[in-house]
Amino acid sequence: MSLRINHNLAALNAHRNLVMTNENLSKSMQRLSSGYRINQGADDPAGLVISEQFRAQIAGLNRAVDNSEGSINMIQTAEGALTEINALLVSMRELAIHAANEGFNDADQLAADQAEIKNALETIDRIAANTQFGTKKLLDGTKENVATINGSNTSLMTIKSSNLSTGIHYVSAVKTSDPSATLNSTSAGFALAGTGTDGDPVNLAEQIYAINVVQASDVASKTSTTGIDIVDDFGNGISFAGTALQAVMGSVAMVAATGQATYTFNVNYQENGGAPTGLISLNVTMASAGTSAQFATDFNTALTGTDLEGKVIASAVGGVFKVQSVNTGADSSLAFEAVTALGTDGSTTNNNQLSTVVAGDSRGVSDNRLSIERLSASTGTAVTTAFTLGAGEQTTMAGLVTLLNTGVATAVGDVSGTTTSVKDMVLALEGTNQVKLSMRDGGSTYKFRLTTADATTGAATNVLNLVKDAAAVFNTGQDAIVTLDGHANSVDKIDYDASQAYTWYSAASGDADRGSVSVNVVNNEAGMAVGSYLLDVTATKFSVGVDGGTSVAFTAGEWGTVYNSDRSESITLKYGLASTGGSESITNTDQSLVFQIGANVGQTTKISLRNMTSTSLGKNLTGNLFANLSTIDVTTAQGAQDAQSVVDAAMNEVSTTRGTLGSFQKHTLESNLRNLRVAAQNLTASESMIRDTDMAKEMANFSMNQILVQAGTAMLAQANQIPQIVLQLF
Secondary structure, eight states, X not given: OOOOSSOOHHHHHHHHHXXXXXXXXXXXXXXXXXXXXXXXXXXXXXXXXXXXXHHHHHHHHHHHHHHXXXXXXXXXXXXXXXHHXXXXXXXXXXXXXXXXXXXXXXHHHHHHHHHHHHHHHHHHHHHHHHOEETTEEOSSSTTSOEEEEESOOTTXXXXXXXXXXXXXXXXXXXXXXXXXXXXXXXXXXXXXXXXXXXXXXXXXXXXXXXXXXXXXXXXXXXXXXXXXXXXXXXXXOBOEESSOBOOEEEEEEOOOOSSOEEEEEEEEEEETTOOOXXXXXXXXXXXXXXXXXXXXXXXXXXXXXXXXXXXXXXXXXXXXXXXXXXXXXXXXXXXXXXXXXXXXXXOOTTGGGGTTOOOEEEEOXXXXXXXXXXXXXXXXXXXXXXXXXXXXXXOSHHHHHHHHHHHHHHHHOOTTSOOOSSOOEEEEEETTTEEEEEEEEESSSSEEEEOOOOOSTTSHHHHTTOOOOOTTOOEEOOOEEEEETTEEEEEOOEESSSOEEEEEESSOTTOXXXXXXXXXXXXXXXXXXXXXXXXXXXXXXXXXXXXXXXXXEEETTSOEEXXXXXXXXXXXXXXXXXXXXXXXXXXXXXXXXEEEOSSSTTOEEXXXXXXXXXXXXXXXXXXXXXXXXXXXXOSSHHHHHHHHHHHHHHHHHHHHHHHHHHHIIIIIIIHHHHHHHXXXXXXXXXXXXXXXXXXXXXXXXXXXXXXXXXXHHHHHHHHHHHHHHHHTTO
């Protein structure tokens, strides 16, 4: 072997290995004492990078866990307040139901109910204003996502809630179908009109409405005040002529008398349908040289003190003697038996002096004019028409009505209803012995009055027992009253010649919820009868999208939710019942509560808390007296009913918000919290595998390095002895 003293290679080798072993032993001792496998970058550069990333994630996860736990406490604070608001609403609903018991409550009870409701409303507002978590208010509307419509809102859109990000957004509604309606009956006296004869419903929600005819239509008419004496007790019917005539008993030329004689007249009389007087004997003495005028005077003298006085009268003109009723017209009748003439000696030898007078009976003749003044529906001017009644004796009511209608047809047109320029009138049999003069259109549009000026008993109006109208009085028909969803509509014209177009409304003019439907009141001489019908309305349909997202089917008047393209944002809205669609620009201000629930950037969630003040609850109710919860008043029956609807809507809104908060807590915060804890645990385990010391393994390594140090030291000592061997050579 070579022996050198300047370079002891064995010692150098032993020293090198000893140094390395010492370093390994030092690292092993550091790992064992710190518990970490990586104490500096040189221990495991890649592992250090990974473990530091894990450490950041773990720290973020642990903080996210804390965030979620704190957020749950905040949500529970808000829900606790909502629970109390809901309890107040339940109490208010109970009070409204009590107040609705109108038959039982007095004014003091209703006032007490209203006072308690007022106190509950104040408490709700106080809870909404003061509920806070730390200094952050939760239910006063400052944490609500606010969306406002830019422009004039021509699409009639209403926003209920928004989950859009802050900024400008665009909502577009394309109409896919028009509104329509159907009736459940085709025999109602009216039919749906408009485009496609579907009623063209406007501002009516999609549901079934009640249409009730609560008052039937009727025509403008006049009816005989009493029955008509069509045939008198002597078998005479009613006759009409140009001039009213008296009933005449006889009309004879006087025969020259050869001596004084007494004549006995047996007269029977009936007036105005009353009972006949029965035969009344009148003894009239005629001088031998008497004239017809003298005999008439003697006859009238004989009437004095009898039941015929003032009812019949004798007259003589140009040598003609006659007896007639005092009243002019067909309501006076006379009957008499053959005249008996007695001589002064009691004989009947002078019978031939008045032999031309024969037994018989007669009835007066009425005039044949009725004067009718009608108001024109279009111009409002009065038009007078004179009815000329046909001549001839009538002994039946049917014949009389036919005769009268012949005159009506001649004056104003065909009674069958074929004319439209002048509204027809008709005379019809009413009961068994009366007549009814009517316009041939139901309702109050057409009016007339009976203006016959002749007030004598011979006037046709008197014979028919029709009362003349005063100058300012017109006979008006009764309008039909039709309710749509409870609102009354008047049908003032049912034209027997043509259908008439109407628009029926569901609310009064000026009411924001006023809806309508178009109808035709059809040609129907029976008018409109009382009855109930069902109107089934289908509202307008739309296809609605926001910011280019998938379109959603909407029905006018109903709430719906539409999402953006990645479904990360949404908005809940509805379109008015009169909407035709369109596009709207929306400015959204997101005031939602934002929660960091993850370990990384952007791992957040948010929730908006709606305004829970009484002015913001129970809004947008159709057909309700109250605009919102704060305005309810139960001191009237209708108010108590509508208050129940408002409170129910408010309870639904509070319950929905509670459900939203509960869902957010359960499915977002608590679920995420469990996930965070699992992730933190797994990441910690992964970081531990990279960075922590395996103590058993490292202890074995430590023992090995310890032994190597001892061996290396010993060998270094031995190597240092090698140069001593060279001295032996000297």
